[in-house]
Amino acid sequence: EAQVTQNPRYLITVTGKKLTVTCSQNMNHEYMSWYRQDPGLGLRQIYYSMNVEVTDKGDVPEGYKVSRKEKRNFPLILESPSPNQTSLYFCASSSRQLHSNQPQHFGDGTRLSIL
């Protein structure tokens, strides 16, 4: 089954404790992206990657890191989490770059709470 898998689904942690949210897709997609969803703000893009070893900042990259060492994986790293990063996070992938109109496939989300 074609899917985007995120782990963990839920995490409560404390300020400053490094964490990683994993994302994996089994569709051989070139494009992957991370979003955060906050009430009243919709989804905002954090980082995206157009292929292996190619990453770029989205609209809200501060406080986050990503890597794309393999095509299927695109982990999101919070080196020193802060309470303002408490949010619902989504990973997404698509077969081509967005301006070719390919829709994105989304994971089920990771709810992070940083105390």
Add this chain to the structure above:
Amino acid sequence: AQSVTQLGSHVSVSEGALVLLRCNYSSSVPPYLFWYVQYPNQGLQLLLKYTSAATLVKGINGFEAEFKKSETSFHLTKPSAHMSDAAEYFCAVSANTDKLIFGTGTRLQVFP
């Protein structure tokens, strides 16, 4: 720069009534437009997309949307609401960039 505005953060309808969710976009080049639906505790699913072919786009679950360039709109409609349509709906635009810009979402409630 491209942007999306969804009018109405909450819309309530009765079961069987018309659903109309509004989306207006801003783009300096011909856009690609999408509607996604998010059910509780789930990720986003694609409902439909406009890619410069037919201006009336039909999607899943009986939804459709009409691209109106003169009004810069891409409103989502469904003739008869069902209880299972209760969800949050997002309009999104992509225009010659590698970014997908989302609106702030509209939560649809359906009453029996």
